[in-house]
Amino acid sequence: MNVERYLTPxxxxxxxxxxxxxxxxxxxxxxxxxxxxSPRIIRIPVPAFAVFQAGRRPTRRAVVxxxxxxxxxxxxxxxxxxxxxx
Amino acid sequence: MRLSxxxxxxxxxxxxxxxxxxxxxxxxxxxxxxxLEESPGGALSFVLRGFLPDGRIPPLxxxxxxxxxxxxxxxxxxxxxxxxxxxxxxxGFRRGFHRHDSEDFIRQFDVVVHEHCERPIGTAPCAHxxxxxxxxxxxxxxVLLATWVDPVIxxxxxxxxxx
Numbered sequence: 730m731n732v733e734r735y736l737t738p739x740x741x742x743x744x745x746x747x748x749x750x751x752x753x754x755x756x757x758x759x760x761x762x763x764x765x766x767s768p769r770i771i772r773i774p775v776p777a778f779a780v781f782q783a784g785r786r787p788t789r790r791a792v793v794x795x796x797x798x799x800x801x802x803x804x805x806x807x808x809x810x811x812x813x814x815x
Numbered sequence: 816m817r818l819s820x821x822x823x824x825x826x827x828x829x830x831x832x833x834x835x836x837x838x839x840x841x842x843x844x845x846x847x848x849x850x851l852e853e854s855p856g857g858a859l860s861f862v863l864r865g866f867l868p869d870g871r872i873p874p875l876x877x878x879x880x881x882x883x884x885x886x887x888x889x890x891x892x893x894x895x896x897x898x899x900x901x902x903x904x905x906x907g908f909r910r911g912f913h914r915h916d917s918e919d920f921i922r923q924f925d926v927v928v929h930e931h932c933e934r935p936i937g938t939a940p941c942a943h944x945x946x947x948x949x950x951x952x953x954x955x956x957x958v959l960l961a962t963w964v965d966p967v968i969x970x971x972x973x974x975x976x977x978x
Contacts, residue, residue: 733966734963734964734966735964762833762836762837764957764960764961764964766961766965772964774837774838774867774960774963774964775838776837776838776839776867776868777836777837777838777960778838779838779868780835780836780837780838786836787832787835787836788832789828789831789832790828790831790832790843790847790849791828791848791849792824792827792828792848792849792850792851793848793849793850793851794824794850794851794852794853794859795850795851795852795853796852796853797853797854797860798855799855800854800855800856800858801852801854801858801860801883801896803881803883803896803897803898803913803915803916804896804915804916807913807931807942807943808931808933808937808939808942809902809909809933809936809937
C-alpha cells in the first residue's frame with residue numbers, strides 16, 4: 730500500500746490549521762475520534778478525520794426490536810470462504 | 816457484561832454511532848433504525864456491517880460487529896457471543912475476534928475466545944488463533960480500526976495457533 734490510513738495529531742493540526750495541543754484537546758474531549766495504539770502514539774483514522782473536518786456529527790439511531798424465527802448462529806463460517814460464498 | 820434490555824438498546828446505538836464517527840459507512844439507509852433481533856429462546860442479537868470509505872466502489876475494507884446477548888433474568892441480558900471482523904481486500908487479509916461455542920473451546924483448547932487471521936484472504940495457516948477477550952463492542956470497534964490503520968500487515972503465521 731499505498732496511502733496512509735491515519736494522521737498523527739501533528740498532521741491533523743496542520744490540516745486544521747490549529748496547534749497540536751488543540752488537536753489533543755479535541756481527542757481528549759471525544760470530539761475527534763482517535764486510537765491510542767501505545768501510551769505515546771495516537772492515530773486518527775483518515776475516514777474519522779474526514780467526518781470531523783466536514784463538520785458531520787453522526788447522530789444516534791433509533792433501535793427497533795424484531796422477532797426472528799430461529800436462534801442466532803455464531804461460529805458458522807469460521808473461514809472467509811464459508812462466510813462469504815463466491 | 817450485563818445490561819438491562821433498554822441499556823442494551825442504548826449500547827447498540829452507541830456502538831453504531833462510534834463506527835460512524837470513525838467514518839465507517841454502515842450498510843443501512845442514513846436514517847434507518849438499528850435492529851435488535853429476539854430469537855425464540857429469548858436471546859437478543861445484532862449485526863452492524865459497514866465499509867471504510869477508500870474512494871473505491873465497491874469499498875475494499877469491510878467491518879462487521881455481531882453480538883448475541885442471552886437472558887439472565889427476564890429484564891437483564893449478558894453478552895454471550897461476539898464476532899468482530901475486518902476484511903481488508905486492499906491489503907489482502909482478514910482478522911476476526913470471536914467468542915462463541917465457549918464450552919467446546921474450553922474443552923478443546925482451554926480458552927473462551929479465539930481469533931482468526933487469513934493472509935491472503937481465504938488462506939489460514941491456523942483454524943483458530945489464541946486471543947484476548949474483548950471487554951465490549953467499543954473495544955472491538957477500536958481493535959478493528961487499529962488493525963485497519965496499522966501500516967504493518969498481520970503476520971498470521973507468527974500467531975499462536977490453538978488448532
